[in-house]
Amino acid sequence: MTEVTMTVNGKSVTKSVKGNTLMTEFLREELRLTGTHVGCDTSQCGACVIHVNGEAIKACTMFAAEAQGSEVTTIEGMANADGSLGVIQQAFQDHHGLQCGFCTPGMVMSAAALLKDNPKPTEHEIRDYLEGNICRCTGYHNIVKAIMAASGQDVSGIAAE
Amino acid sequence: MPKDHGIGASPKRREDVRFLTGAGQYTDDINVYGQTYCYFLRSDVAHGKINRIDTSDAEKMPGVVRIFTGKDFEGVGGLPCGWQVTDRFGQPMKEPGHPVLAQGKVRHVGDPIAAVVADSLEEARNAAEAIVLDIEELPAAVDMKAALGDGAPLVHDDIGSNLCYDWGFVEDNKGAVDEAIKNAAHVTTLELVNQRLVANPMEPRVAVGDYSRANDESTLYTTSQNPHVIRLLMGAFVLGIPEHKLRVVAPDVGGGFGTKIFHYAEEAFVTFAARKINRPVKWTASRSEAFMSDAHGRDHVTKIELALDKDNNFVAIRTETLANMGAYLSTFAPSVPTWLHGTLMAGNYKTPNIYVNVKAVFTNTVPVDAYRGAGRPEATFQLERVIDKAARELGVDPIALRRQNFVTEFPYQTPVAVVYDTGDYNATMNKLEEMADIKGFAARRKASEAKGKLRGFGVNCYIEACGIAPSNLVGQLGARAGLYESATVRVNATGTISVYTGSHSHGQGHETAFPQVVAEMLGIDESMIDIVHGDTSKIPMGMGTYGSRSLAVGGSAMVRATEKIINKAKKIASHLLEASEADIELKDGKFSVAGTDKSVAWGDVTLAAYVPHNYPLEDLEPGLEETAFYDPSNFTYPAGAYACEVELDPETGKVTIERFAAADDFGNIVNPMIVSGQVHGGLAQGIGQALLESCAYDENGQLLSASYMDYAMPRADDVPFYSVDHSCATPCTHNPLGVKGCGEAGAIGSPPAVINAVIDALQSGGHKVEHINMPASPQRVWAAMHG
Incomplete structure (x- = not known):
C-alpha cells in the first residue's frame, strides 16, 4: 500500500x-x-x-x-461555486447534448479541455477532438452544437433542436 | 410562436442536472453493505464438451467465498423465451434449454461456465484463473447456411438439427405470389446481408443481488429497460421466487437500445447466489464481456425479389431469409425476424402479393435478439435497396417509382396482417425533397468531381410498427404475455403529483416529457409533477420501454389515470362549490362553475381530498390516486423519407456522409427537442451500421470484434449535422395522444439511404456496382470498384 x-x-x-x-x-x-x-x-x-x-x-x-x-x-467539480451549472454543463442542457448521461461526464471534461486550449473551435475541430469520446445516444449533433454554443458561437443556423 | 410549456413545448430536461454534475445513480454506483464481487469464467471456445471442472484449488484462494458451476443449478429453471413462433407446418419452434451456467456443453464464446464470488473483484478474478477446466473442443456451427447442411455440428444435440423454425408468411398467399412473379413484366432480385451488430449502450450491464434473511426478500439492482419483466421472468421461471418477495430496481440506466430488455443469466445468478451465501453479490461487465454476453442484433442473410407490371406498379414481393438465433433463444429473439419483420414487408407501398420465408438458425455464437428497430431495419433495408435496384434496371427515377406505388388511402390493410391507420407518404417525401436540396445536387457533385471525388445521392422511405403492442393481436402471433402498460397518478395533499409509470427511461427523457402531458391536462405547472419509474416496489406493474412504446402505450395509461383524477377532483370541487358536477370546468388549474365567477383552486381540492373538514363521505372516498392500464388496439405506424449524400474517395474507397435529411411522421409531438434527439441518435446508429460496424466471427466461432479496438463505433467525426423534420404529422387514430413513437425510426430508415447513395456515387464514376454489403468500409468499396 x-x-x-x-x-x-x-x-x-x-x-x-x-x-x-x-x-x-x-x-x-x-x-x-x-x-x-x-x-x-x-x-x-x-x-x-x-x-x-x-x-x-x-x-x-x-x-x-x-x-x-x-x-x-x-x-x-465542474459546477459553479453556488452549485449552478457551469457554462459547458449549461450549454449541454440548453442544447440537449445528452440523453442517457453515461458518456456525459467525459464529454464535458473533454469539452472543457478543448475550450481551454482553443476557445473558438470550428465544428471540424470539435469533432476531431472528440475522437476519444464515444456517445451512443445523441449522434453527436447536439454535443457539437453545445460545445460551439459554450464557446460563445452562434449556433442558431444549425438545424433547430 | 412555439409553446413554452405543456404538450408541444421543449422545456430543458430536468434529469440533465444530475447527469451533468456526476450525481446520476447508475447500477454500478450502487454498493450494498457486505457486498461480494462476482467474476464469470466464460468459455473461450465456441463449442465444447465439458469433461471436468475442478474448483478445489481455486476455492482455497484468498477472499473466495464460494464458487458456483452448472451443478449448482441442477433443478433450477433455465432462462425462458417470451415468444413462441409456429412454423409453416403448424409446429411450434424448437426451444432448447438455456441454463444459467453451462451444463455439459459450452455453446458460444462467452458462455458462462463457473462463477467465483469473492470479497473483491481482484480476488474473484485471480481465483477464476485457478479453476481447472477440461473442455473438449467440438467443431462449431458458425455460418448459417452450413449450419443447416447435412452433417453440420449440432448446437443442441437433442433437437437433431440447427433449425429453430421455418416460417412462412402469409403461407396461404405463397401460390398467388409465385404466380404473380412468374407473370410479371419485370423482376428485380437482390441478395444481401444485414450484418450482425452489437447494441453497445455506453453503460455495460451490471447486476447486484441482495437478500434479506429477516423477511426472505430478494432485491436485484440491474441495468434493465423493464424491471417488472425481469421480476416476472426470473421470479416465476428461473428461481421460483414469488413476486412479493422479489424487488427489481433499474435506476439510471446508461442506454439500452434493446439489449437491456432481455433477462440475462448474470441477473439470475447474483440473485440466486446472494440467497445462497447470505451476502450481496455484485457483477459489473467489462466491455469485452459485454461483447460476448449482451444479446447481439440483426444477422440476416436475405434474397428478395420485387416483381413489377409493365407500368412499373409493384405486383409481388417474395423473400427468403436466414436469421441467426445464436446458441440459445434470447427473451424475444424468435419474434424479431418474424412478426417484427414479415409484417413490415409491404413498406410504404401497395403491393398486393407478399410472401416472406424465414428460417431461424442456431449457431455457436452469442444469442441474437432485438436491437433498435428489431426486424424493421432488416425489412426496410432489403425493400428499399431492391426498389433502388429496380429503378436503375428500369431507368426510372427512384423517387418517382416510390411515389407511384405509395399507399395513399387509409386505413390500409396490408397483405401481411397489419392495418396502417394513418400516414401521408407523399407529404414526407415532399418535405424531404425540399430539405435535401435535390436541385443543388448536380452542382455539389460537380464540385466533388473537381476534387477527384465521387458524389452520390440516396433516398428511401420506411415504415415501422411501434407502440408495442396490442395484447390480443400479439397473443395470436405467439407472444407469451400481453403488452399492456400501467400508470398510477398520485396527487398529494398539497397538490403536487407523483406519476408512477411502468415505462422506463434510459435516455429518453420521460422525467421531462411525461409531466408535460399531465400538466397540460390539469393546467398546473410541470414542476409540480414528478415521474417515478424503474422500481417494482413502487410501481404496480410495467412492461417497460422498447418498440418505441413509452409514450404511445405508457403515456396513454398516464392519460387514462389522469382522466380518472380529473373526474374525481371535479366531484370534490362540486361539493366544495355546492354546484352540480356537470357544471364544473377545469381550466388553468382551477375548478369553476360554468357561467359563474365561483371557483376553487387545484390545491384546495387536493387538500380536501385528504384532510377534509367538509367532505361528501357518503358519496366519495377521500384520497386522490388513480391507476389505469392501457392496451393499444393496434400498432402505431411512424413513417418517413430519408436522404443521404455521400462523397467517396476513389483512391481509398472511403465514404464520407456529407448531408443527411430525415422527414418523419411521428403523429403528435409532446417534446420536439427530445424527438429530434431521438432521431439524431438513431441516424448515427444507422450510419454506423451502413459504414462502420460489424460483429465478426471467424470460421471456428471465435469472436473477432470484442472491444472498441475492433468494433468500429461511430465517432463524432464520422457523422455530419443532420437535418430532421417532423412537421408532417398524421396523428395516430387509436391512442388518446395521437402519438406514434420516435425512438427507432432513425436506425430503421438510414442504412438504405446511405447504401443507395454509395451505389449512386460508384455508378456515377462508371463502376457497375449493383450492391455492396454493409458496412461499406473503405476496403469493401475499393474492392467493389476494382472487382
Missing part, C-alpha cells in the same frame, strides 16, 4: 492505495465520486475523462499513485 495525497475538486485527500489501483477505482470506490464512468476496458470510450493538473486524462489509464501531488478535477 502506498499513501497518496492529492487535491480533488479543491479538497486535499490522503489515502492508502494499492499500487495497481486505477484512478477510476480510486475516484469511484475510495472517494465515492461516481460521476467518472467506466464504459470500456481499452481506453477508447472516454467516459472516464478527468483533468489532472489541467490536462484531460482518461482516468482508466492512470494509477491512483501516479496522481500523487496532483490537482485533480472531476465532473463533480
